[in-house]
Amino acid sequence: MAISADTQEETRNLLQQAGYTFTFLSDRPAEVIRRYDLVHAHAGEGGRDIARPAEFLVDTSGTVRWINLTENYWIRARPGDILDKAKLLQ
Amino acid sequence: MAIRRFNWPLWAGFLLALIAAFSYFSFFVRFPITRDFPWANLLLFLLAAVLLFVGIRQGFARDRAHPVRSRIVTSIVSLFSVTIFALFVFSIFVVGRWLPASTGAPHVGQKVPEFTLSDANGKQVSLNELLTTPIEGKPPKGVLLVFYRGYW
Numbered sequence: 001m002a003i004s005a006d007t008q009e010e011t012r013n014l015l016q017q018a019g020y021t022f023t024f025l026s027d028r029p030a031e032v033i034r035r036y037d038l039v040h041a042h043a044g045e046g047g048r049d050i051a052r053p054a055e056f057l058v059d060t061s062g063t064v065r066w067i068n069l070t071e072n073y074w075i076r077a078r079p080g081d082i083l084d085k086a087k088l089l090q
Numbered sequence: 091m092a093i094r095r096f097n098w099p100l101w102a103g104f105l106l107a108l109i110a111a112f113s114y115f116s117f118f119v120r121f122p123i124t125r126d127f128p129w130a131n132l133l134l135f136l137l138a139a140v141l142l143f144v145g146i147r148q149g150f151a152r153d154r155a156h157p158v159r160s161r162i163v164t165s166i167v168s169l170f171s172v173t174i175f176a177l178f179v180f181s182i183f184v185v186g187r188w189l190p191a192s193t194g195a196p197h198v199g200q201k202v203p204e205f206t207l208s209d210a211n212g213k214q215v216s217l218n219e220l221l222t223t224p225i226e227g228k229p230p231k232g233v234l235l236v237f238y239r240g241y242w
Contacts, residue, residue, distance in 0.1 A: 001220055001233055003207065004240030011210040014241075023215060025207035032205040037194030038237050051237040052189045059232040060221050062201045069195060072186040073239065074119070075126045082234060089232040 005030045005050045027051075055082065059089050097160070100145025100167055103138045107171040110134035111178040128182055135175055142171055202235070 001023040004011070011024045025032075030049040033039050044050035055077050057066040066085040068077040114131045118124035124131075149164025196202045206216040220233045 002236040002238055004238050006240035008208060008210055008212055010241050015210055023220065024210050025215060026210070027207050032203075032207060033237060035203045035205065036196065036237070037192050038190075040190055040239070043239070045241065050239050052192060053239060054192065054195065054235075054237040056196065056202060056235040057232060058202055058217075058221070058235060060230065062204070062217070062221065064196050064198050064200055064202055065232065067195070067198055069192055071189065072183075073189060074128075074182055074186045076122070078122045086232070086234070 001025065003027055003032060003051065005033060005044060005048060057082070057085055057088065065089060097145050097148050097164065099141045100149055100164055103141030103143075103145050104167050104171050106134060106138035106141060107174045110138055111174050114178070114182070128178075131178065135178070138171065138175075142168055 002020075003025045005027055006014070007028055008026045011026050014020075015024060027033050030039055030051065033049070033051040036054070038051050038054050039049050040052040041049050043052075053070050053073050053076060055066075055068040056064050059065050065088045070076060110131050113134070114124075114128050118128065118130050146164055146168055149160050154160040202217070204217050206214055209215050217233065217235075221230060223230065
């Protein structure tokens with residue numbers, strides 16, 4: 001599941017272009033992003049607050065099992081690595 | 091005898107420097123192996139540097155028809171190429187690191203805050219719902235939360 005400060009319309013456009021089928025949520029005011037301490041202040045279009053890249057693997061009890069906070073936004077977690085970590089969830 | 095010839099290595103070097111910079115954002119960024127470290131682009135820059143080196147030697151040769159003009163053009167084109175390289179390195183290795191530390195983000199072993207947000211179709215979705223709604227008749231094992239920068 002993916003979260004950004006994009007509007008629903010921007011998210012719809014992304015889903016149409018990229019063909020993703022998992023859930024995308026829109027957090028325009030960056031409230032949830034703030035609660036997770038992931039705000040990248042004024043980094044969006046027109047100086048809006050957006051999310052810094054981050055990935056959390058959460059088990060069914062809501063507990064974090066794995067986290068990736070990149071230090072450079074050009075470097076992201078790779079799908080294969082995440083699938084490996086997903087084996088932690090049983 | 092003065093030879094008037096087109097300094098193609100210089101211009102090819104400049105063009106290649108441009109391609110080296112822009113191909114990262116338009117092409118190489120799509121593949122993790124060329125995105126995480128821009129070695130493909132640095133290799134293209136290296137080739138551009140070789141071409142520019144040959145071009146500079148030609149541009150500063152004594153047998154140019156217009157030696158002064160040739161030297162000015164050669165210097166400007168080289169300077170632009172070096173600037174393109176510097177801007178590329180700056181945006182990948184410096185600007186890319188301008189991220190907040192996020193020390194307050196949930197750690198491994200901690201519970202994540204519950205939330206409800208609307209999806210792309212305006213439907214309200216909660217984290218708890220995603221953690222409990224069966225997928226193809228089986229209970230989910232967990233959720234991957236991906237925060238992304240979005241349109242910027």
